[in-house]
Amino acid sequence: MALSQDVVLAGIKEIVVEVAGIDAGLIAMEKKFTDDLDVDSLSMVEVVVAAEEKFGVKIPDDEVTKMATIGDAVNFIVANGK
């Protein structure tokens, strides 16, 4: 069964809270990792590694660099997850 956007968003929210210590209430689809949430490049790597594990999806490095917002990450996982 494909992953729904809601499920993935909830999962990403959990990961970003855990990795970067950000208040869950601040995390939404349109929020930018760097500018809005202060997630730096190394935290981004940790988010990606955790998301790969959680959703069983491979996120290549060149895709990571394209992920500016929470929504970008959620959409990639929904499109490529199983």
Next chain:
Amino acid sequence: MALKFDQTTQNARILSVGAYRPPRIVPNSEIVDRIDSTDEWIQQRTGIQSRHFASADQSLIDMATIAAEIAIKRAGITAYQIDSVIFATISYPYQAPSAATELLVRLGNTKAAAFDISAACAGFCYGVALANDMVRSRTSKYVLVIGGEKLSDFTDPDDRATAFIFADGAGAVVIGPSDEVGIGQTIWGASAESREAIVLEPSYLEYKNNPGKLDLGWPNISQQGQAVFRWAVYEIAPVALKAIEAAGLTPDTLAAFIPHQANERIIDSLAKSMKLPDSVAIARDIRTTGNTSAASIPLAMDALLIERPDLHGKSALLIGFGAGLVYAGQVVELPPKAL
């Protein structure tokens, strides 16, 4: 006809540790101007506040000799009793003869078996694995394992990816016979498909084949920081857990965690992935020593034992990982208090 080989084994342990950091302390403020960075940025990304650089006339072997002499003295033996020297380094500036043989000359014992190993930041743990096997199989009684680096010679002070990371220093342990098992099984391997992630180039041949070509530059370390970070946080925790299990322990029965001091964020991530309880002391020598590659684990071990003398004789997980990409981890009993 079958050959003869003594089949009896001898348990081994780390008998002592010695460390040497060159006197010049280099704070982030001395690094930042050439890489357009800030103290805050470096601390946030790596945990590093300062590091030590050797002077131009202080060689890798100068540093290694001091660390080795301390370790030998603390083991209660003399340099003449050392049967083998294993030198882990990537910054000895000669292909041959080895750093280990130069160290032998400096220690005044020119007869021991001696060789270098190239396993970068995993080099010290590779050395511990070899030394353990050598003592166990009775091919040596006392083995000196040195991790030493003068990385300031091979780091570009204008490289925004590496200038603030690498540093100089040397650490040594003496491994020798023990009544009990003092070194657990080593879990080691590589992810060589990613060997381009950390390189020290160009090679000697590129200079030979391109005489006078000035833009080849000096051989410096270059690193794809995020790729290495990703590998370290993803691949190394399972290796660490295997090493703990192989030694018959669990994360909550471990006394200390002394990983390669690559980046404090990697150390935090590994501790979290392994679910290490607060009771486990974590070495964070990187803050004031930087990343000294093969030297980082013995340097961090020495610093932790100075800070926490109660950890002498207790169990510690060592894990090294770096250029190759290669890794090795083992649980050891920390050396007892010096005699």
